[in-house]
Amino acid sequence: MLAPPRTIVHREGGVYALERALQRRGFELVAGADEAGRGACAGPLVVGAVVLPPGKRGEIDGLTDSKLLTAATRERLYTEVVARAVAWSVVVIEPGEVDRTGLHVCNLAGMRRALASLSVVPQYVLTDGFPVPGLAAPGLAVWKGDQVAACVAAASIVAKVTRDRIMVDLHSRWPVYGFDEHKGYATPEHSAALKSHGPCSEHRFSYANVAACTDAAELPPAVRRRVRGGTVAVAGVAARTQLVLGENVGMEGGFS
Numbered sequence: 001m002l003a004p005p006r007t008i009v010h011r012e013g014g015v016y017a018l019e020r021a022l023q024r025r026g027f028e029l030v031a032g033a034d035e036a037g038r039g040a041c042a043g044p045l046v047v048g049a050v051v052l053p054p055g056k057r058g059e060i061d062g063l064t065d066s067k068l069l070t071a072a073t074r075e076r077l078y079t080e081v082v083a084r085a086v087a088w089s090v091v092v093i094e095p096g097e098v099d100r101t102g103l104h105v106c107n108l109a110g111m112r113r114a115l116a117s118l119s120v121v122p123q124y125v126l127t128d129g130f131p132v133p134g135l136a137a138p139g140l141a142v143w144k145g146d147q148v149a150a151c152v153a154a155a156s157i158v159a160k161v162t163r164d165r166i167m168v169d170l171h172s173r174w175p176v177y178g179f180d181e182h183k184g185y186a187t188p189e190h191s192a193a194l195k196s197h198g199p200c201s202e203h204r205f206s207y208a209n210v211a212a213c214t215d216a217a218e219l220p221p222a223v224r225r226r227v228r229g230g231t232v233a234v235a236g237v238a239a240r241t242q243l244v245l246g247e248n249v250g251m252e253g254g255f256s
Helices: 011-024 071-084 095-101 104-117 151-172 187-196 221-228
Strands: 007-009 030-036 045-051 087-093 122-129 139-142 249-251
Touching: 011 030, 011 122, 011 151, 030 104, 030 151, 045 104, 045 151, 071 151, 087 151, 095 104, 122 151, 151 187
Parallel strands: 030 122, 122 139
Antiparallel strands: 007 249, 030 045, 045 087
């Protein structure tokens, strides 16, 4: 039996090249998944999943990594994505769950839940940075996927806008931390507020900078166990298996 022909993803094809290549191979419904808030020490982890329409109907000008966009541009693109997507979903994972089970475990579970919540069943899945096992469809982990795959960029925008809105709402409850400005990330202003006021219930106590501002007796039991075991996160970094789309990428036998 002859092997299927190579699929070439050309760099000059832009953010739609990878999806178009998959669609040419028969994977019409391609889902992208990405998260927001991975590196924050307060607030939820939010995961988005998006399936854009195939062909020209799915092209939205300006899609890229949500972190590279202004807040106003993200809001505009969010409105367009949710209006034009074949399907989209968002999963919100609270800080306490991140503390209990760990950031990377929550991230993988959130991506599985977001993809499973889509109103259509994707035929192929693209994820940002690391593979997600246990999916019903074949998938590919793409390094900087939110900059090179439109559906991942769309998922990034949906997740980021959702999370930013949550953090603005949290600011009304906890104004001393400035959540509306830094969105829970460890800026100098946020660090100073942590030292002055201590953490609130929206902080991730399994993060080293938050744990350092908390009496050991006040740490949640799961976090105390992780502190004793030396597993408190510094910045929530996990190992990634990556496909780097820099120069043109060739894949033997299509995608698997």
